[in-house]
Amino acid sequence: VLWDRVVIGVAYDCMDKMVYWTEISGPSISRASLHGGEPATIIKTGNLGSPEGIAIDHLGRNVFWTDSHLDRIEVARLDGSQRRVLFNTGLVNPRAIVTDSVRGxxxxxxxxxxxxxxETSYMDGTNxxxxxxxxxxxxxxxxxxxxSSMLCxxxxxxxxxxxxxPSQLGRRKILEGVQYPFSITSYGKNLYYTDWRRDAVIAVDRTISKENDNFQPHKRARLYGITTAFAQCPQGNH
Structure with missing residues (x-):
């Protein structure tokens, strides 16, 4: 349990069954097994400003994150090695980041x-x-x-x-009048988002554009990142 820390982003590696997260209090990026065990820090303080969004490329075995203080997007191997800056221009408050491993x-x-x-690019920063x-x-x-190839x-x-x-034009409003959403993840036909006003995780059926469930922890607190731990990895190679 991370009592004194502010964890913002969370991501899951479906291959090694590891959970990764960003922390902004003493800025760092860490990981731990889904089954428990000691957390290990992979990116330590030192040229980290405010790491917020985090994403895993399970096929390429890389981790990507946004830094809203240094205004950049970085990438490293899953153990934190071979770290490099992918983008450091045209960013003001970058936050959420996700990968489409299968399509690169x-x-x-x-x-x-x-x-x-x-915005979007290939995983090597081109396009x-x-x-x-x-x-x-x-x-x-x-x-x-x-x-479903849907970006939400x-x-x-x-x-x-x-x-x-993303490969077609046009967007679809799923829900209007939500309160203060922060993070979102998808699983099947459902979208799950965290809300700072409701202090809850809200489930939305995107096929019928309707809220269908919500979960509020016993101890009310601000909920930040949310991600899905898939039992199987999406198949593909790139």
Whole structure:
């Protein structure tokens, strides 16, 4: 249990069954087995500002993270070695980051109040481009569902949950009038997001655009990152 720490982002490696997380109190990135055991820090303080979003490429065996203080996106091997900066331009408040391992794509949000956006690139940093820039407020959370090829996000400014297929034009509003969403993940037809006003995890059926469940921990507290621990890895190679 991390009493005095502020854990923001969380990601899961379906191959080694390891959970990875970012911490901003004494900035670091750590990992631990899903089955318990001692956490190990893979990226220590020293040229880390405010690591927030984190994503795992289970096929390439890399970890990606956003740093909203240094305004950059970095990548390293899963043990923290071979660390390098992927992007350090055109970022103001980068937060959420997700991988599409099977297709080799990276997606991230920037809640820059003057020009919020969702961007994408290949995992080596090439082919960077803006995917969404209109009608965004504070795009905090992002998730990619490999099985349906849907990229979905929560926006604490527009108070919406939206989805799109990144290879097609057009986006779909799943839910409007949500309170203060922070992070989102997908599993099957459900989206699960954390909400700072409700102090809860809310489940949404994206096929019928309806909230269908919510979970509030006994001890009310601000809920940050959420991710799905898949029993099997999505198949593919890149």
């Amino acid at each position: 794509n990276l997606y991230w949000t920037d809640w820059n109040r003057d020009a919020p956006k969702i 960077r481009r803006v995917l969404v820039k209109d009608d965004l407020g504070l795009p905090n959370g992002l998730t990619f569902d490999t099985y 996000w929560v926006d604490a400014g527009t108070k919406r949950v939206e989805c799109m297929n």
